[in-house]
Amino acid sequence: MLTVIQVALTGLLTGFAYALIAAGLNFIYGIMGLINFSHGASLMLSMYFAYWAWALFGIDPIFMIPINALLLAVIGVGIYKGGARRVINSSFLSQAVLTFGIASLFVSGAQFLWETNFRLVDAQILEGGITVGPFEFGLPHLGASVVCALAFGILYWFINKTEMGRVIQAVSEDRQAAALMGIDTERVFTLGWAIGLACVGVAGAVVTTFFPVFPTVGDRFVLYSFVAVVLGGFGSVSGAFIGGLVVGIIENVAGVFVLPAMKMAIVYALFFITLLVRPMGLFGRY
């Protein structure tokens, strides 16, 4: 029993990372109705940035958090201005194809530049573990989850308590009405991509502290963040966050009861069932 709780808590920690990534994904979807299939590939890039900063310059991933956020925000704006802008009003297929293409480009580019070896950051400021009662937690893991929670807190505050946040909510609710009220939707979309990918930047930097980096690492995280978004509900950033936590817990707990290799199947099964039974998730709007 104790093992299950320990495992669940460890899963919860990883869940914070899934949650932040999912929040970013949902942020973009909520604003412009575009499912960003390149979200995972962007995460992979941010992980590589953090890794290389550490490997080449000795910069601890912790310091890369703000830098990554900035870099990925720039990439996000680039993706938007470079192409996503044109498919916002197109069919789902066009959006899917574009973002799949971007994802392939990032992944193959990473393979080309950095090969497929697994890279691991193994000497950092936050090291070792901490014991709380009968439970043990890795310090990097704990630090990562704290940062993700903080980042989400900032995101939540931004969306709900600031003027710009309300503007963004308006555009999410009804793009045309918002435009009629004088809101520059183009700017909001750009901001949406910037923030959505900044989340990925932060998540990437912290995940690098406990997870290896390789070109296809994004796949795993993005699929889990899709599950999180579906669980929490499309259109709800907080829902996505909670969904991410749930995914983290379930992934780990499932690993106790079934073959660890099958735990991903359990998560996807949950995903599938949610889609069938309650496609709007827990808090979703669509």
Added chain:
Amino acid sequence: MPQTDSTVRTRPISLPRLLKGKNLGVVLAILFFAAYPLVITSPFYVQIIIRVFVYAIAAQAWNIIGGYAGQVSLCQAVFFGMGAFTSAYLMVHYDIIPWIGLIAGAILSMVLAVIIGFPTFRLVGRYFAIATMGLGEIAQIIVLNTSLLGGAVGIWLPVLPDSFKYMQFHKSKLPYYYIAFVIAIATYAAVAWLEKSKIGYYLRAIKADQQAAESLGIDSRKYKLIAFMISAAITGIIGGFYANYVLVVDPFSVLPRSFSSMLLLMSVIGGVGTLWGPLYGAAIVMPLTELTRGFLGAGGRGLDVMIYAILIIIIILFEPQGIQGVIKRVKVRLAR
């Protein structure tokens, strides 16, 4: 484009008609592909076109449900794998000849399509897509962990002496080529018929506006399921062929998500929802990636994928109708 009465052909097939306009193109293409391996005898180049056929067929199968019916399916790999594993398993464990194995694979794929489609077709477009995406993942994981199907190693078909009965040809790739060629012709003929048939129109109506179609009395779920079943059967058949061609079936080669997404991308590059789109897409992407890999990337450095990723991005941004769209534009330009 739609003729007067789509279900009754009043004009017989005749030589003059065969040589007209686009029919001529089809005839020439068939002659070209029929003669190709007799002229270009190098196994490498023959093998590329065999792969083109495999993908052209699978992409066209996707096109039925994704292009015509507008339901973006990302689980086609599941049907491909079903066909491949069925044929391989029956062969290895029960000594059932591949020709029957292919049919068995097709039938099982159709059953799977109904099982998958029944609950998921009530989901709207994008939810259907990601639901199938999840299913594809689940399928790969389950097969990876099923020792009956060989786990990660998969099923290895026995290498037998050349025989038509067991679909094994080692002295030359030609028989494989022509088998795939015949399957391709059958598939494209079937879709050409489907396009002009009642089902075809219903599917296009569903794609354009499902609610409007339903209000006109079209049972959208039934026709989506039919399209899905046809798509799954074709994919299952070519999966079975693939198993007997490469003689190794494992979850990494026949069930990856990259296979499913590639079918989609090829169809879009060529022209989604058109008869020849998938062929154009496969005919461009497959040789592109094989040649790039053959001449530039022995290190598996992903250059081939990069080129085709750039291609897909350019196409979707500038000509979402794909190559078929470009052709149309050129025709319009020439007609002025």
